[in-house]
Amino acid sequence: MIETVQRLSHELRGVGIPVSQSDIIAAIAALRVIDLGRRDSVRTALASNLVRTISHRPAFDALFGQVFTHPDSSSLADAAASDADRTLDGRLPDDVASPRGFAHLDDEDLRRLLVNALGGANSWMQRVLCRELVRRYSRIRPERPSGAAYYAYQVRTRLRTEHLVADILASDTRHGRDPFRVEFLRRTSAEHAVKEFEQMIQSEVRALLAERGVSPAVARVPLELPEEADFTTAAEETIAEIARLIAPVARRLAANAARRTRPRSRGAVDLRRTIRTSLSTGGVPLRIAVQPPRPGKARLVVLADISGSVARFALFALQLMIAMRSAFNSVRAFVFVDTADEITDILSREHTFAGVFSQINRAGLGTRVGDSSDYGTALRSFETQMSTEIDARTTVVIVGDARGNNRESGRDTLARIARRAHAVHLLVPEPRSLWGVGDSLVREYELLCDSTTECRSLRQLTHVIHDLL
């Protein structure tokens, strides 16, 4: 057991989750009191000692499944046991009252059961069906070097998951149990259920692969902590997860900033007020008046490249900075492809990622000519709009890969901006090794900016903003 825990810790460290020696000892101590016969109890005992943040939990669960393999026979009983409440069992047809009874059902019956379980929000039933479906559809061949993503895809295709939402909606009305007359709520809840089920498939596939002795390296494919995922290459689900992290990160950063700007010591003595108050005590300055603290807050202007692949990152950065408006004197946001357009209003109105995106696209913001970025023109139009605004208290942040498509670089414009502004920072969502290669202008801009930072994940972005404050 001790070795297994150590192996798990090793794997956890491998994906970037910090596990200390004392955590391992505590985890083993926990295993000595918990009921080892129950897999979920063992998992909880280890997770509560080894994982300290919820965003690391999915990675932990996946690795746990790989390290603590369980024999096939017990897995169904395990699923049954893992949920004590089976209050909704009434909806189970009699012939499958025992979870092992699925084998004789054909695919259509299984699918119907699944649609019912998803529509009726029966999570126990979903889990049991998930196991059966993955076993039936994934057709795992250990000798083949396919990853978990491949098998999960197989299951999803055979199950036709893209039609599940429609089927749930249809079955809702057929059975007359129609919780929401309004389409959009019904649809949202069905989509949500299907999305969660797809995730369930993914983790079930991983567990099954581990069980069949496929090496963890192959099974592990998409195992990235959301805050470390690369914006430009991350999968859709990871992006959604990052989007959810934006608000808490902003809150945390703002709280830090507020703490830092709080006056630590008393301000300078206000002589005038001290003398005036001293008059009431016959000219003896009993009470010393001090100047109120005036924490200096920067004015932030962000200019983001939203062409092609860096668009997603740019909008995340903008959203995060707008969300922390309270920490700055003011925040203004601009986007560009070949012209700079201000989107501060859109960002403060729309708080979802997709909303911002569609607004920008509808208004065609940032572009006048084409859809490839032109830094020279964009910088010039930015300078024209902001010429009077940029002063010694303004910090300018430029977000972009500085891929100028061999057009004019606009370095003179940038130099002028840099002279006037307090500081200019460049955030590049491209690996450092590619800077200055091809049409990249990073090396040229680097000389003019106060800092140039590689910024490809939420963690890096958080660090940058932390330093900005």
Added chain:
Amino acid sequence: MMTTQDFSHFGSSDDVEHRLQKLGYVATREVADTVFLADALAKPVLVEGPAGTGKTELAIAIAGATSRPLIRLQCHEGIDEARALYEWDYRKQLLSIQSGASQDVADVFSEQFLIARPLLQAVRSPEPVVLLIDEVDQLDPESEALLLELLSAFQVTIPEIGTLRSVHSPSIVLTSNGNRDLSDALRRRCLYLHIGYPPIDREAQIIRARLPGVDAELAHRVAQTTAALRSFDLKKAPSVSEALDWARTLMLLGAVEVNDELLLSHANVLIKHQSDIDRLSAHLSAAAAEESR
């Protein structure tokens, strides 16, 4: 005989689940396991999760299940030793010296002149207690250090007196909404437990447990609606406690069916931002227009 059994501790995870259930707290297996571990290993639990998912409720339920008194420290910004740990009773000290009861200055720095604040109360209590440290994330990072000694050794050091050690190991529950990253030192001393929004069937179960006499079908629909609203990108997602409030409202109204009029007219129970309510009603009327077409 049952009398020999010690009710201030849990026997197993099942025991935890069972005893919490009796108090109307529906614990997941994970919660039950963690509570049992905390009790068996005498370790504090750090409970994290969105607001209104029953973190504080859990501590209250543990106190109820073990029939221990609950001592609560509500954290807020600027809380210091004098509020969290102890304070010298300055006036009492002064009186004692003036009346000549204390001959020596050292006399007035003894335990009888101490005002015990929650943390010291928990340590000095002659019977085992449950100590709830609510919303630790509201604490300044500097004040976090106040807790460390208590969390790892169940003791408090007072320079003038020495170290006070707890007779019983108290069960300590810390809650956090994740507004700030807690220090690693604090996290390392605790078992970590995350309580998120429950799945629909469990939420329905919670509603039934907390509102005896509620119609099972209604509970299920309330849970379903709440879950749908949570995935519908609101500024603040409705929490379990808000779902409970809503279910209670519907019960009082004698509703058996959840529909959009009911949702809209009592949306303020469930959704706490006017802009969210506006968005919801806009969507609802748009969808209704589509339906009638």
